[in-house]
Amino acid sequence: MNHLRKNLLLYLCCFFGLGIALCGCGKPDDLSEATITNATENRLYLYEANGNYGILNAGGEFIIAPQPNELQLICDRYTNEPRYISMRKPIAGEKGEYMVEEEGLGEQVHIYHWDNTFFYDIYDAEGNLLYENLENTNCETMGDYLILHKEGENRLAVINAKTGEETAMDTDWVSFCGNLFVFSWESEHCARVYDRDMQLLKEIPGYVYYYSLEQNGVRYPVMIGENDRMALFDDDFNLLLPAAYAYFEQINGDFVLANNTDYQSVVASLATGELVVPPQENRDIYYYDGDMAFYRLTDQYNNITFSLVDLRDESKTWTAPSIQILKNNAMGDKALGFYIEAANSEAHIINNQGEVVLDLPAQSWVEGVSDNVIIVKHNRAENRPTKLYTWDGEEIPLEKTYYTIKHLYHFSPIPYLAAYYETPQGAIQIDILDEEGHILLEHLQENATGTGLNFFCDGYRVLARIGFSQGMLDMKGNWIYKESIFDSFANEY
Numbered sequence: 001m002n003h004l005r006k007n008l009l010l011y012l013c014c015f016f017g018l019g020i021a022l023c024g025c026g027k028p029d030d031l032s033e034a035t036i037t038n039a040t041e042n043r044l045y046l047y048e049a050n051g052n053y054g055i056l057n058a059g060g061e062f063i064i065a066p067q068p069n070e071l072q073l074i075c076d077r078y079t080n081e082p083r084y085i086s087m088r089k090p091i092a093g094e095k096g097e098y099m100v101e102e103e104g105l106g107e108q109v110h111i112y113h114w115d116n117t118f119f120y121d122i123y124d125a126e127g128n129l130l131y132e133n134l135e136n137t138n139c140e141t142m143g144d145y146l147i148l149h150k151e152g153e154n155r156l157a158v159i160n161a162k163t164g165e166e167t168a169m170d171t172d173w174v175s176f177c178g179n180l181f182v183f184s185w186e187s188e189h190c191a192r193v194y195d196r197d198m199q200l201l202k203e204i205p206g207y208v209y210y211y212s213l214e215q216n217g218v219r220y221p222v223m224i225g226e227n228d229r230m231a232l233f234d235d236d237f238n239l240l241l242p243a244a245y246a247y248f249e250q251i252n253g254d255f256v257l258a259n260n261t262d263y264q265s266v267v268a269s270l271a272t273g274e275l276v277v278p279p280q281e282n283r284d285i286y287y288y289d290g291d292m293a294f295y296r297l298t299d300q301y302n303n304i305t306f307s308l309v310d311l312r313d314e315s316k317t318w319t320a321p322s323i324q325i326l327k328n329n330a331m332g333d334k335a336l337g338f339y340i341e342a343a344n345s346e347a348h349i350i351n352n353q354g355e356v357v358l359d360l361p362a363q364s365w366v367e368g369v370s371d372n373v374i375i376v377k378h379n380r381a382e383n384r385p386t387k388l389y390t391w392d393g394e395e396i397p398l399e400k401t402y403y404t405i406k407h408l409y410h411f412s413p414i415p416y417l418a419a420y421y422e423t424p425q426g427a428i429q430i431d432i433l434d435e436e437g438h439i440l441l442e443h444l445q446e447n448a449t450g451t452g453l454n455f456f457c458d459g460y461r462v463l464a465r466i467g468f469s470q471g472m473l474d475m476k477g478n479w480i481y482k483e484s485i486f487d488s489f490a491n492e493y
Contacts, residue, residue, distance in 0.1 A: 044082040049453040060481030063127035077142040077176040080411045085123040143196035178219045184208040252289035310354035326369045396437040410458035
C-alpha cells in the first residue's frame with residue numbers, strides 16, 4: 001500500500017514548469033482579437049529568471065520581488081485559481097553539490113542539503129505572510145480551506161481561510177476528487193468525503209481513495225478495498241463495480257476498461273458491471289467505446305501487432321505494427337481518432353467514425369490534436385515540415401515553414417500553438433498561432449543558455465524577451481512589465 005500512498009501524494013502544489021526563453025512582438029489588432037477572455041485581476045505568474053524567483057500579478061506588479069528562494073503558486077485544486085504562494089528556504093548547515101551534464105547547457109552545479117530539510121513560508125495572493133518557517137510542509141487548497149501537511153506525519157492542519165479556525169485531522173492523506181475532499185485512513189481502511197464547505201457527505205468503510213477517471217467533466221472515483229483490489233464508484237461515491245479488479249484504465253461512453261486480478265484486459269458495462277469483452281490470452285485492450293476497439297496482440301513468438309476494428313462495420317479493420325490513439329486530454333479518455341503506421345510505407349489518420357481523414361507518408365508523426373486541428377510532422381526521420389490539418393483533412397495554410405508545432409497548456413489545453421522555426425542565421429524562433437494558423441505573436445526567441453526568462457503563455461500573458469529586454473507581454477505584444485537584460489550585443493541573436 002505504501003506505493004499507492006506515495007502516488008497519491010504526488011498530486012501536490014500547482015507549479016509552473018517553465019523551460020525555454022523567448023522574445024515577442026505584436027501583430028495587428030484584427031488577429032489579436034482572436035485571443036481568449038481578458039485576464040482576471042487575481043491571476044498570478046511565476047517569474048523565474050537567472051536563478052531567481054518572483055511572483056507577478058496580471059498588472060505586471062511584483063507581489064514578491066525576485067529572490068533566490070524557490071517559489072511555487074498554490075492553486076485551488078478545483079478551479080486552478082492561484083490562492084497562495086509557497087517559498088522554500090534551505091536551512092543553515094552543511095551543504096553538498098554535484099555536477100550534471102544538461103543538454104545544451106553543459107555541466108551545471110546543483111546544490112543540495114545533506115538532510116533534505118527545508119523551511120517554508122506561506123503567503124496569500126496579495127503577498128502577505130501567513131505562516132513562517134514551516135518545516136518540510138506541503139500546502140494545498142480548495143475553496144475556503146488551506147491544508148498543511150508536514151512530511152512524514154499522518155496529521156493535517158485544515159484551516160478555514162475566512163475564519164482562521166484550524167482543525168487537526170489524524171489522517172493518512174487527503175485527496176481531491178472534483179470539488180470534493182476525500183480523507184483516507186489506511187490503518188482503518190476507511191474514507192470520508194467532504195464538500196467544499198468541509199461538511200461530511202459520506203463515510204465509506206472498507207475502502208481508501210486511490211485516483212479517479214474522468215469523462216465529460218464527471219469523475220469516477222477508484223477506491224482500494226480488501227486485498228488491494230479496486231472498485232469503481234460514481235460521482236456521488238456510490239459503488240458501481242465491486243472490488244474485483246487490479247486496475248481501472250479508462251471510461252469511454254458506457255464502458256470501462258480494466259485489468260482483472262490476473263492483470264488481463266477486460267471491458268465491463270458501466271451500468272450493469274457485466275463483461276462486454278472477456279479476457280483473452282495474449283490480447284491487451286487499449287481502447288473501447290462500443291464503436292471502435294483497439295487491441296495489442298502477441299503471437300506465440302512474442303511478435304506484437306496492433307489491431308483497430310470498427311465495430312459498426314468489422315470489414316473496416318486495420319492491422320499494423322504501430323497505431324497511436326489521438327486524444328485531446330481535456331476530453332478525458334475519448335479518442336478523436338487514430339494514427340496508423342503500416343509496414344508498407346503508408347500511414348493513415350482515421351477519425352472515430354472509422355473514416356480515413358488523411359493519407360500520409362510513412363515516418364510521419366502526429367504531434368498533437370484538438371477538436372479543431374491535427375498537427376502532423378511529415379517524415380520525422382528527415383525533419384520535414386510540420387503542418388496543420390482540419391478533421392476534414394484540409395490543410396490549414398501557414399505563413400512560414402515550421403519544424404515543430406505544439407499546443408500550449410496551462411493546467412489544460414488552450415487554443416494556441418507554439419510554432420518553432422530556424423532563421424537563416426541558425427537561431428531558433430517561435431511564433432504563437434491560433435488554431436486557424438494566424439500569427440498572434442512572432443519572432444519569439446528560445447534561450448539556448450538557460451539563463452534568461454523562461455517561455456510561458458497561458459492565453460492571457462506571455463513571459464518573453466525581446467532584444468535586450470525581458471518581462472511580461474499581453475497577447476497583443478504590449479509590455480506589461482519590462483526589464484533590461486543588456487550585457488553585450490550577444491544578447492540579441
